[in-house]
Amino acid sequence: MSEVTAIAHPNFALIKYWGKTDFVNNIPAMSSISLTIDTLTSTTKISQKPEMQENIWELNGERQPDLGQLLPTLDYLSKVGKVNEPCLIQSDNNFPTAAGLASSASGVASIVVAYNSLFDLGLTNQQMAKAAMLGSGSAPRSLFPGLVLLDIENQCDCHTLVEPNQWPLSVIVCITDDQRKTISSREGMEISRKTSPLYNSWLKANRHYIKQAKEAINAKNLSELGQISEENCKQMHEVMKTSNPSINYMTNKTIDCINEVISIRKSGFDLFYTVDAGPQVKIICKTEDNHFIQERVSNLPSVSHTLVSNIGYGARVTHEG
Ligand code: DP6
Numbered sequence: 001m002s003e004v005t006a007i008a009h010p011n012f013a014l015i016k017y018w019g020k021t022d023f024v025n026n027i028p029a030m031s032s033i034s035l036t037i038d039t040l041t042s043t044t045k046i047s048q049k050p051e052m053q054e055n056i057w058e059l060n061g062e063r064q065p066d067l068g069q070l071l072p073t074l075d076y077l078s079k080v081g082k083v084n085e086p087c088l089i090q091s092d093n094n095f096p097t098a099a100g101l102a103s104s105a106s107g108v109a110s111i112v113v114a115y116n117s118l119f120d121l122g123l124t125n126q127q128m129a130k131a132a133m134l135g136s137g138s139a140p141r142s143l144f145p146g147l148v149l150l151d152i153e154n155q156c157d158c159h160t161l162v163e164p165n166q167w168p169l170s171v172i173v174c175i176t177d178d179q180r181k182t183i184s185s186r187e188g189m190e191i192s193r194k195t196s197p198l199y200n201s202w203l204k205a206n207r208h209y210i211k212q213a214k215e216a217i218n219a220k221n222l223s224e225l226g227q228i229s230e231e232n233c234k235q236m237h238e239v240m241k242t243s244n245p246s247i248n249y250m251t252n253k254t255i256d257c258i259n260e261v262i263s264i265r266k267s268g269f270d271l272f273y274t275v276d277a278g279p280q281v282k283i284i285c286k287t288e289d290n291h292f293i294q295e296r297v298s299n300l301p302s303v304s305h306t307l308v309s310n311i312g313y314g315a316r317v318t319h320e321g
Contacts, residue, residue: 010040040307162217174281176280
């Protein structure tokens with residue numbers, strides 16, 4: 001085998017990670033719960049290139065000046081697998097990169113899976129999660145399907161809580177702006193950890209959020225999950241805003257969209273929103289309601305377009321050659 005292609009999907013956190021305990025090993029300071037979606041996809045082809053001097057990474061057809069966030073992941077993989085062969089890594093996203101749509105998570109997860117297969121490393125889930133985390137703290141979650149827990153109290157164990165076919169949910173991504181974000185999550189988290197007066201209470205509250213969310217997920221109670229998830233999202237954005245310099249990923253368009261979600265909910269639908277390190281709004285709802293809700297938000301002047309997904313599968317190999 002000289003090349004392998006793998007795909008992975010973004011995941012959106014319902015209980016979020018914002019802050020690290022270990023910057024060097026990129027270890028999140030808190031547990032998180034996410035939802036892996038389908039439709040949006042990162043595809044990575046890794047080809048062995050013995051004639052090259054070093055690994056080369058192309059993203060969306062453009063050669064990158066260096067391996068950036070991928071370097072620690074690739075170092076770890078080549079060390080664990082005792083691989084010393086240069087590769088060409090070609091990643092493509094079918095959605096806007098670095099606009100708060102978790103492109104690094106799905107990108108890194110697809111690379112880990114492709115590399116593991118190409119060199120027949122036989123990595124355990126735990127090793128795959130570690131490799132992914134070195135690239136991006138949210139990336140281990142994209143290795144797994146459905147609703148996923150990344151548990152930092154249990155050696156960063158990452159596993160599925162609910163499989164995709166066990167709960168018919170949809171995610172409507174409302175794109176308000178698809179420009180690259182100005183402050184990366186990585187920089188933002190460090191600023192918040194060092195300067196936000198709310199950071200410690202955010203850290204302490206994590207156990208409570210995880211417990212409540214797990215209970216709601218076990219009971220498949222969407223409104224309970226929505227309540228705890230929105231609370232968690234608002235607290236994270238307060239931590240960001242109270243940082244110095246203040247970080248605000250939400251725009252007026254984001255707020256407009258959130259208000260529409262609240263208004264649709266008042267009319268009797270079960271749905272909730274979440275917002276990450278970008279201005280897009282992700283709406284989680286029952287699959288049976290997704291057309292109606294998509295139509296409502298698509299009519300907003302603040303929403304340029306929407307992307308609808310259901311719950312998706314974990315990272316996987318699609319081609320070996
Ligand atoms: C707001 O995983 O992108 O989306 O580990 O530095 O790569 P790095 O950060 P990243 O941060 C995700 C932040 C978030 C919340 C979340 O997904 O949990």
